[in-house]
Amino acid sequence: MSSTFGTLLKVVTFGESHGKGVGAVLDGCPSKINLSEADIQRQLDRRRPGQSKLTTKREEPDRVTILSGVENGKTLGVPIGLLVANKDQKPGDYDAMQFVPRPSHADYTYQMKYGIRSVSGGGRSSARETVGRVAAGAIADKFLFETFGIEIVAWVQSVGDVEASFVDVDGISREDVDQTIVRCPDRITADRMIQCIDEVRDRNDSIGGAVTCVCRNVPPGLGEPVFDKVEAKLAQAMLSIPATKGFEIGSGFAGARMLGSQHNDPFILKGERLGTKTNFSGGVQGGITNGEPIVFRVAFKPPATIGVPQKTVDFEGKQTVLEAKGRHDPCVVPRAVAIVECMAALVIGDFALQQKYRET
Amino acid sequence: MSSTFGTLLKVVTFGESHGKGVGAVLDGCPSKINLSEADIQRQLDRRRPGQSKLTTKREEPDRVTILSGVENGKTLGVPIGLLVANKDQKPGDYDAMQFVPRPSHADYTYQMKYGIRSVSGGGRSSARETVGRVAAGAIADKFLFETFGIEIVAWVQSVGDVEASFVDVDGISREDVDQTIVRCPDRITADRMIQCIDEVRDRNDSIGGAVTCVCRNVPPGLGEPVFDKVEAKLAQAMLSIPATKGFEIGSGFAGARMLGSQHNDPFILKGERLGTKTNFSGGVQGGITNGEPIVFRVAFKPPATIGVPQKTVDFEGKQTVLEAKGRHDPCVVPRAVAIVECMAALVIGDFALQQKYRET
Amino acid sequence: MSSTFGTLLKVVTFGESHGKGVGAVLDGCPSKINLSEADIQRQLDRRRPGQSKLTTKREEPDRVTILSGVENGKTLGVPIGLLVANKDQKPGDYDAMQFVPRPSHADYTYQMKYGIRSVSGGGRSSARETVGRVAAGAIADKFLFETFGIEIVAWVQSVGDVEASFVDVDGISREDVDQTIVRCPDRITADRMIQCIDEVRDRNDSIGGAVTCVCRNVPPGLGEPVFDKVEAKLAQAMLSIPATKGFEIGSGFAGARMLGSQHNDPFILKGERLGTKTNFSGGVQGGITNGEPIVFRVAFKPPATIGVPQKTVDFEGKQTVLEAKGRHDPCVVPRAVAIVECMAALVIGDFALQQKYRET
Amino acid sequence: MSSTFGTLLKVVTFGESHGKGVGAVLDGCPSKINLSEADIQRQLDRRRPGQSKLTTKREEPDRVTILSGVENGKTLGVPIGLLVANKDQKPGDYDAMQFVPRPSHADYTYQMKYGIRSVSGGGRSSARETVGRVAAGAIADKFLFETFGIEIVAWVQSVGDVEASFVDVDGISREDVDQTIVRCPDRITADRMIQCIDEVRDRNDSIGGAVTCVCRNVPPGLGEPVFDKVEAKLAQAMLSIPATKGFEIGSGFAGARMLGSQHNDPFILKGERLGTKTNFSGGVQGGITNGEPIVFRVAFKPPATIGVPQKTVDFEGKQTVLEAKGRHDPCVVPRAVAIVECMAALVIGDFALQQKYRET
DSSP: OBOEEOSSSEEEEEOOTTSSEEEEEEESOOSSOBOOHHHHHHHHHHHOTTSSTTSOSOOOOOOEEEOSSEETTEEOSSOEEEEEEOOOOOGGGGGGGGTSOOTTSSHHHHHHHHSOOOTTTTGGGSGGGHHHHHHHHHHHHHHIIIIIOOEEEEEEEEETTEEOOOOOTTTOOHHHHTTSTTOOSSHHHHHHHHHHHHHHHHTTOOBOEEEEEEEESOOTTOOBTBTBOHHHHHHHHHHTSTTEEEEEETTHHHHTTSBHHHHOOOEEEETTEEEESSOTTTTEETTEEOSSOEEEEEEEOOOSOOSSOEEEEOTTSOEEEEOOOSOOOSOSHHHHHHHHHHHHHHHHHHHHHHHGGGOO | OBOEEOSSSEEEEEOOTTSSEEEEEEESOOSSOBOOHHHHHHHHHHHOTTSSTTSOSOOOOOOEEEOSSEETTEEOSSOEEEEEEOOOOOGGGGGGGGTSOOTTSSHHHHHHHHSOOOTTTTGGGSGGGHHHHHHHHHHHHHHIIIIIOOEEEEEEEEETTEEOOOOOTTTOOHHHHTTSTTOOSSHHHHHHHHHHHHHHHHTTOOBOEEEEEEEESOOTTOOBTBTBOHHHHHHHHHHTSTTEEEEEETTHHHHTTSBHHHHOOOEEEETTEEEESSOTTTTEETTEEOSSOEEEEEEEOOOSOOSSOEEEEOTTSOEEEEOOOSOOOSOSHHHHHHHHHHHHHHHHHHHHHHHGGGOO | OBOEEOSSSEEEEEOOTTSSEEEEEEESOOSSOBOOHHHHHHHHHHHOTTSSTTSOSOOOOOOEEEOSSEETTEEOSSOEEEEEEOOOOOGGGGGGGGTSOOTTSSHHHHHHHHSOOOTTTTGGGSGGGHHHHHHHHHHHHHHIIIIIOOEEEEEEEEETTEEOOOOOTTTOOHHHHTTSTTOOSSHHHHHHHHHHHHHHHHTTOOBOEEEEEEEESOOTTOOBTBTBOHHHHHHHHHHTSTTEEEEEETTHHHHTTSBHHHHOOOEEEETTEEEESSOTTTTEETTEEOSSOEEEEEEEOOOSOOSSOEEEEOTTSOEEEEOOOSOOOSOSHHHHHHHHHHHHHHHHHHHHHHHGGGOO | OBOEEOSSSEEEEEOOTTSSEEEEEEESOOSSOBOOHHHHHHHHHHHOTTSSTTSOSOOOOOOEEEOSSEETTEEOSSOEEEEEEOOOOOGGGGGGGGTSOOTTSSHHHHHHHHSOOOTTTTGGGSGGGHHHHHHHHHHHHHHIIIIIOOEEEEEEEEETTEEOOOOOTTTOOHHHHTTSTTOOSSHHHHHHHHHHHHHHHHTTOOBOEEEEEEEESOOTTOOBTBTBOHHHHHHHHHHTSTTEEEEEETTHHHHTTSBHHHHOOOEEEETTEEEESSOTTTTEETTEEOSSOEEEEEEEOOOSOOSSOEEEEOTTSOEEEEOOOSOOOSOSHHHHHHHHHHHHHHHHHHHHHHHGGGOO
């Protein structure tokens, strides 16, 4: 029921991993935005499978078609239909799953919820569902940058125990991030991350990781307390991405160990406007942006589909051993960077539009 | 604009810290539920100020009145109006705030968003706003227990660096939690937490902490992917509580450091139904409950209002030193336990009602 | 479940006819609007019972209290809580209804829907529920006038077969309408309407009527196609008022008998802007306002509660004769005028706020 | 912003008249419903252009493709993507419109709202937009019939002044309706309607009409007061269809002229359940279904695009004469029958799902 997200900027996604295609409808995008398929393709290319040795070998070109809402290169202010055809379907790989629910995957829960499930490829629970989000989010990302100058950049913060050291949240760009296939802008750490993923894949295992994201030039005043606070909707958006287990904004869980006298961000004058000296708040206070960079982190668990044999039971409760074949990512974070950015753009884009009714 | 939360079970809260009262309207509560003001009062008492030496000395009895929706002790299925009058108002304490935005509080952002703000007591950004959530959530909590047998129990997991050791998520009760004023069921740790808070308060400082929550007996199949996944709506609900900075479900950020072969939860037969051997998933898979306990954690920053003098600037950018007087909590987590439980009840309650349309 | 209405300007109403009170929470009202209880009281006084010999003799002063959202006479941009205490409760009048569902009232359907119902006074199905709408709508009405100069005026168009002749939609004011107790600005017809209602009441019967409403100075561009067209949301708003059976905009059902060459409204230049020569469209084209006055009509059936003995059956199906006592309106339209205006204000207010995100 | 409709059963439509295609995503459809493209095609064929001499000569086969949500002929409970490619585009026909807003069409209002508009064919304001509604509504129609036995049948009640006499609301079927190309089940009147439309078309003019719709076997208890009453959401749904100007349920505007003693529907025993002797209520009381047939009427204005020369002004205010070429319907009601049924199905379907959470 809830493949729909947003208040004024509303997205609905559709499509299963092994059906005709996946896509989205973006309702509420402002009119007169310059928009081409290439604008959207850029982010889809950053999330598509087969882009590097770190990702699944499935080759899906993931070419987007704009079905509606754009005429002569400009948005009309009406729903934008987006479709990506599914190309590389190998239903055979998934046969065992018909009787055995994969551990930590959604086979069992979808069956319990709907009394039926897509037996090939995980259906809606597949990471392929995020194609629609990325396509729609890329549009939000574009108008946020063009209209407000807002920049959203995410990167891989950690893979397993390998953690990036200092990243300059004020200066980092997507180009910096894309310098390495693992999408960690700290080059030395990036090499160690790549090595870590290589080893894990060679053992037919998988590994978790974390993504950090910064949103810069966000004007103060965005966010809709008390339930649609900036951090609340970002948290929902991020925890709706497959394989996520945690969300932190600003100081996050580390903030729970601090004193108020350490954690408070004193105000200072930054040019014409008030800013804060530190940014433990992560760019939000009382659920509303304060003009400082929004900084948040997202935890991704290791992918559930692994080649390592797993002792489990089938739907009837009979013991069995599951050994996934298929072609799966050993680690999702390099591809997740674009998904995190696009979901953040949908959230911030919605807030930016909502705030406009308060301006005079 | 968004003091409204929920799809079928919808709550709107209202009220400022120093106005006539705070409250909520709960729309969508099932009919024929036994409900009295005492049922709601129980949770309000657990969140009210002045309940122990660990909380602010403001004494607010926070007596709830049911304005509508209940007749002869039973819910009618129509909106339930809930009102708690404000009693103990000392506007004088807040005078300096008119010109100086308190660091890490919402004075500045509310002013930027609305072009006006409640100058006494923080208005809607005050923790007092949570009275309405707790009142509404206590009703959800009641029908979840009576209709489904669902039990929701939260406790203080950490205060600063003091962290509870083992807590039995399968057995813990609210009575266990309430054994100590800090609401940590691990008695030895509880003493150290109390001591920590005492010391912090004596220094006019404040300290952060974390709350863990378990939801037991939740049937499999709840949750509305892809955007209203269980963890996504729980994350939104928790990050909408004042002072929160992080959310984790199941393995959380620790899961980002694990291998798939460690993290996957193998299925086993538990009586008549499938269960999982471990619960790194935290009770959800693919955004849908799997019948295992839902376990999540919430990080709370240290309260922003501290007596320690703070160098900051006023709205004009002029340097000043702020020294809050007022009466404030040195640590919010002992009172936050009830808020976390009530917000969880609103989320799970909404999912439980939504799932009913799929049953036949 | 759906006592909530609106997208950015959201109202929830609560309260039964014989409970503690009725009211509303208005979420999304712009900040910095001058607002006092007197502003709201004006419209409540026009809908309250006992205001003239044409209405029920129940005397309810219906004094509103603003519970939240306003400080020093200005709105804060946060939810405005509104409460009207119930004063004049005579539960005894309604005893027979416990066993016999009143024909064309909601006793039977509420029982079937909720498995329970408020046995005293109709609960939520009572016209008393509209107090909350009027209180909230009066606020929308105020900011529409102050911010945009929008004027909303409704009047009684017909009572039974007695129909008002020409009313000047461009000039009519609420003062004109209130010149007669029946609220028909055509004085001669008004006298006949009053006489008609007097006769009907003397026979213990009731009679239907129609209300026409005009919204002037509405800027072009409001309305959210394709589902939230202006006429669509007005129709929903009007048909949600108790006792309504029909809605027409512009030409209405008469338009269904016309030729395109008669019905089309040619464009002409009106000062600086385009206007239309005729207004069969009723101020909307393609679901969006065109700057001409929005004109619509609402049909109200005769009140269901009548003193005339009615042959019917009880809940068990046993034949009986029902003879309502109580004190009821013989005709709802004189009091409905304020309700229609306030619901229109909520609809137009929401559209006005939504459109602001498209302006640059 | 509001191409989205519904609470649990949610539809979003997309597509312009002269873009790549039109379609819809239906979110919330129950799982395990048998569904094929043929099921949907049936209603699309009844609304498509070129189906008889009464409709525009544009030939659009309007073949639907199910993009997602169905596997092996059964719904999965996830979003169903629906696409109809646009075939017959003749942008040349619309050239004059670039500078002259067509009277009573949406060129002017779209331009005012969005600052841009689709210059070819009306974009979203075109009746072509209803393809998505019909495709989605056909699915709701199917599960309403299969799950609840609910039957929805609409027919042409009037064309201009030609009005159908008695139609048996209890027995009429879609087959009866489709016996004549004008879709009026009263054969003699149908001939006169056809003759009327022929004459109007020969004069390059257009004419209005009305559609009546009955929903049978709807269980008592559906509808979500106080704002989402059955009649309120039906009214919104109907007034969101292009060219509609009015909505009536049950007695409608005629009810506004009746006495309560005439209008009240006395209860009688109908087999095991309570029914009503008359049905002036139109199947709803207090906004909730009472088990009697829901009967409502919708007024359609004459199509705005006519060949008759019209004196009007261009966007600059300069006088001009407009003479539409293109190929347009002289009367929309024969094709509107399927649209009315499908919109009714979306409304009733949503209510049916919502009510399930109240059953035990």
